[in-house]
Amino acid sequence: MMAFVLIIFNNRAHAQLPDGSYGENFTMQDYLGTTYSLYDYTEAGKPVIMDVSAIWCPPCWSYHTGGSLETYFNTYGPPGDNSSMVFWIEGDGGTLAQLQGGSGSQGDWTAGTTFPMFLTIAPNNAQVVSDYSIGYFPTIYLVCPNRSVTEVGQISSAALHTAALGCPAASVNALDAAVWSTRVPAGLCDTSTTPIFFLQNYGSNVLTSCNVVVKLDGSIVSTTPWTGSLAKYEIDDVVLPTVTGIGDGTHLLTFEITSPNGGTDENAANNIKDVSFAAALPTVSTPLQEGFVNAAFPPTNWILNNPDNGDTWARSTVVGGFGNTTNSAYIDFYSIESGSIDDMNMPPVDLSSATAAFMSFNIAHKRYSASYSDDLKIQVSTNCGTSWTTVWNKSGAALATVSGYTTNVYVPAAGDWRAETADLSAYAGQSKVFVRIRATSAYGNDLYLDDINLYTSAASVEEQSALFNVFNVYPNPATDNATISFSLPKSENISISVCDLLGQNVISLGEQAYSAGSHIENISTENLKSGIYYLNMVANGEKITKKIVIIK
Secondary structure, X not given: OHHHHHHHHOXXXXXXXXXXXXXXXXXXXXXXXXXXXXXXXXXXXXXXXXXXXXXXXXXXXXXHHHOHHHHHHHHHOOOOOOOOEEEEEEOOOOXXXXXXXXXXXXXXXXXXXXXXEEEOOOOOOOHHHHHOOOOOOOEEEEEOOOOEEEEOOOOOHHHHHHHHHOOOOOOOOOOOEEEEEEEOOOOOOOOOEOOEEEEEEOOOOOXXXXXXXXXEOOEEEEEEEEEEEEOOXXXXXXXXXXXXXXXXXXXXXXXXXXXXXXXXXXXXXXOEEEEEEEEOOOOEOOOEEEOOOOOOOOOOOOEEEOOOOOOOOEEEOOOOHHHOOOOEEEEOOOOOOOOOEEEEEOOOEOOOOOOEEEEEEEEEEOEOOOOOOOEEEEEEEOOOOOOOEEEEEEEHHHHOOOOOEOOOOOOOOHHHOEEEEEEOHHHOOOOOEEEEEEEEOOOOOOEEEXXXXXXXXXXXXXXXXXXXXXXXXXXXXXXXXEEEEEEEOOOEEEEEEEEOOOOOEEEEEEEEEEOOEEEEEEEEOOOOOOEEEEEEEEEOOEEEEEEEEEOO
16 A cells, blocks of 8 residues: 555556546445435536545545645535535545544544545445545546546646536437447457447437447448437447458448437437557568657557557657657556556568568666566567567566666656667568567556567578678677678678668678688778667678667
């Protein structure tokens, strides 16, 4: 429990119920004996602020005595303009004596408090704690009139009012069916998907029937009749048929509600929802390179897997690898609840003609404290994601690219980045290899990722021994100069070049004749920016490559 207290003192917020969840009703008796029901207020068009706290919790006490809820209640609750409501709930089994300042309590919570306060002991129970997934205190939710739930945290009365004003408009129509939520589960090799669809009655009339039309890329694939009985704001899941015949790439699935109660919907604006998804992904050739420069995110045929529907991988427009661009991908470990997993799946690659394969990438990460060890993995699958093997993994201090800690949201400087490489050579020869980047939050601090390059080699250095006895580059990483040392068993004409992650030559020494024996070539890298490059040596049509890292 103490960890959550410390976290909240630092003004950091986890996600509990994912924002947009459906709020269940509860009826409870406050400590004075008056009974209240959540839906009495939401159905009247009033947003409700729920503060779920514990009598022992210092940050709960600090927020309570700060007066934000009291000010909000007196301004917008029944004592004010009566446009909203506040419920305060003791969520950890505290007693009435403790609520009023008894042993184990922070103080008298009832002193000067005018909004309803509820205990989760008899005559009430703790069902509300379960229904609203309370895992730490305080948890402060906004429940909108349409019963959608958003965690707002410990904010001022003015900010609470602003959040409440952002609720969807209350129901004003008699006949109004609405899309509540949708999800399109699609596997990496799937050519079909069975959509998940929730219908909401947004009208005052009981909703008894409607049709749900599903379109794939603009063409109708199914029309499903629904019958039931939904009062205002109630929801129901509609079982939809499987969508088949999905081709390679990204697609658009459109859901549309028609003919509510056999009539015309009075509010067509909430009848349609589009969902973009990717399935049956086309295999791509190597090198597969991504610097997140294009505005579209995720990139084409990349897939984000975000099981909790919370914060996930996103594109930064502030900083890129080694400061060379202002773009990268990042994961907001600072805000994502501990234990949450977020995947970024790359398009499948064809390694059938490779004898060696590697994935290089740049990362930047600074820890929040020694108590939080965020984790990053590179994982590979050859069976369409049924199982995964970890080929690279770092966490905690090993993942950090900068020493020390920061309790502020981390944004890397140019010198904070580090080059990494994952060896995928075990999968050389496979025709469809899936790679995913898995981030597991420990509620630490943000991690940035850039300059991904999945590349292959037709033959490894060892297999090229007939061409080169020895081939080295030093120092590596380099700054302004690098030295190439190599030994030849016989005379050869060799061309030497350096290319960037996009495959463009940035240095070329041209083709030269070398005798058998040892040789040294010096190359100037002073005009190269920080980042990853590849040194290529070609002789008799065969190429050998070494990665070189430049740090300025």
